[in-house]
Amino acid sequence: MFSTQMPDTRSDSPPSALHSSSQEAGWQRQGKLWSNLKELCDLLRIPAATSITDEEFLFQHVQFKTGQRIHTIGQPFDTLYIVHSGFLKTVLIDEFGNEQVLSFPMKGDLFGVDGIHTKRYASEAVALSNCDLILLPFKKFTALGRAHIELEHAMYSVMSRELVREQAMVSMLGALSAEARVARFLVSLSERFAEMGYSSKLFNLRMTRHEIGSYLGLTLETVSRTLSAFNEIGLISVDQRSIAIKDADALKTLRRLPPSSSRAKQGAAKKAKQAAAAASEKTEPWDKLATA
Amino acid sequence: MFSTQMPDTRSDSPPSALHSSSQEAGWQRQGKLWSNLKELCDLLRIPAATSITDEEFLFQHVQFKTGQRIHTIGQPFDTLYIVHSGFLKTVLIDEFGNEQVLSFPMKGDLFGVDGIHTKRYASEAVALSNCDLILLPFKKFTALGRAHIELEHAMYSVMSRELVREQAMVSMLGALSAEARVARFLVSLSERFAEMGYSSKLFNLRMTRHEIGSYLGLTLETVSRTLSAFNEIGLISVDQRSIAIKDADALKTLRRLPPSSSRAKQGAAKKAKQAAAAASEKTEPWDKLATA
DNA sequence: CGGGTCTTTGATTAGGTTCAATAAGAGTGG
DNA sequence: CCACTCTTATTGAACCTAATCAAAGACCCG
Secondary structure, eight states: OOGGGOOOTTOOSOOHHHHHHSHHHHHSTTSOSEEEHHHHHHHHTSOOOTTOOOTTOEEEEEEEOTTOEEEOTTOBOOEEEEEEESOEEEEEEOTTSOEEEEEOOOTTOEEOGGGTTTSBOSSEEEESSOEEEEEEEHHHHHHHHHHOHHHHHHHHHHHHHHHHHHHHHHHHHHHOOHHHHHHHHHHHHHHHHHHTTSOSSEEEOOSOHHHHHHHHTSOHHHHHHHHHHHHHHTSEEEETTEEEESOHHHHHHOOOSSOOOOOOSSHHHHHHHHHHHHHHTSSOOTTSOSOO | OOGGGOOOTTOOSOOHHHHHHSTTTTTSTTSOSEEEHHHHHHHHTSOOOTTOOOTTOEEEEEEEOTTOEEEOTTOBOOEEEEEEESOEEEEEEOTTSOEEEEEOOOTTOEEOGGGTTTSBOSSEEEESSOEEEEEEEHHHHHHHHHHOHHHHHHHHHHHHHHHHHHHHHHHHHHHOOHHHHHHHHHHHHHHHHHHTTSOSSEEEOOSOHHHHHHHHTSOHHHHHHHHHHHHHHTSEEEETTEEEESOHHHHHHOOOSSOOOOOOSSHHHHHHHHHHHHHHTSSOOTTSOSOO
């Protein structure tokens, strides 16, 4: 029924008539129709390829409505997506049909990268709100990257960033308590909203408790309970999907209460000091590496 | 004390005298000194850049001894590493000095990718055994990629593969029970050993219970107990670091006993069917996408 | 207004952590 | 070569976090 919404991802080059004549007309309406390279870089928060103002390199936008799937698992891969506006989720689906939420892409996020390796998407992307996405045909993009080194490096950079993000996720799931996970989730959401120009103190959750729970490796009941607990302590104010951050610092510093595993016996003190030093950028211990 | 082991990662171009004259001599001894592009591709298990047999593109090897650190968190990034032989771990270190194991790189694995984005390594890599690593100066490599498209694509491919791997990790941590995690860990280790030409049935763990636990989001006690349990049931045979796989199928099919969260109510059946279809590659439901 | 989804809250259970003590290896030095 | 030490592994017992089961209320949309 919504098949007319589906973009033709194969039309790499925009019809010149369209983007030259209707440029001003369709530009502001219900999402842009085309973006140039500079806008892409701005969106991705990367140094930006200032040398390329080439207006010929335009990228198509597509709109999706709440609930629509952008791609499914196993579908042949040929394009990456950048979120221009709106909220989504990416999920893995196990053999029993259970969803595992992997990320909540929002403005400036790239997704679809997991399809490069096997030439098929490894995850499913679903719109949690009406979305405006920019299509990045992979072939076209790598070709562009070959001509513009900064762009190529930007691609590596973004993929690397994604990897680091996943690592942080693994670390969180492996070491933090339920409270700490929910707290961090709220903080990172708050920060993302701030980056996007929204209020960092008051916002609406775009996802269900179930989706949050899946993302954080918790049950929806635990998420709900934890939010209620934060509410009672005065850290936040919750009412259904609306969240008001009351004590951001407390949320940020809320470490694992009793949870986790590892705690290096005698090496802990030394290592902590080391890590602190590395963080403060004062001493730099990587000159005496490889010293067991 | 081991500082003489440290390679000079800045010498991008091998002294031609060395690789032309001592090629056969130093080639087989205690790890190669140089590898060409084809060997790299073989190692990385990617299509291989058959068009490039250019012997000029040689990559330096370096040896590390057990316990040595290859790079630390915060250290300026300039090179990627490919494991030629040996076993390592990559870890994150939190503010208290606790280690969170992220991966156990072994033959054919690439690591260091997390340094691309911020120009500094985001994790620490430590040798769990004597290792022979291939240095991949990032600058040099991207330059090469520009000249040889297949190589560039290989890089994207490997990074994408890493991302998928991390996603699988997140999924496991978020949804599987302790038993299932340990079982999967053993299975994947077994498969890796098989790929490397070792026995898939009998092998030695290169890492401690503590490291396994950190990797799987469990305590060392739980890992130990679970292994003992598998031992009693007859799935495996354990004695300290040595593992004998007795019933690989049982380990593979050992799903989460009671654990996890998410369980789609009405959509589950449909979704499961869908996922199964996608897996069996028979029907392909991605033509009617975006249908809520 | 009614069916369905989403959320909250309670009671109970259980899986996994924590604390603790012992044993087995590995490495060191006399 | 053996005593000594340090790291690693095993196992037990108690506790506790988070999952499970259950039920009721809130919200949304046609």
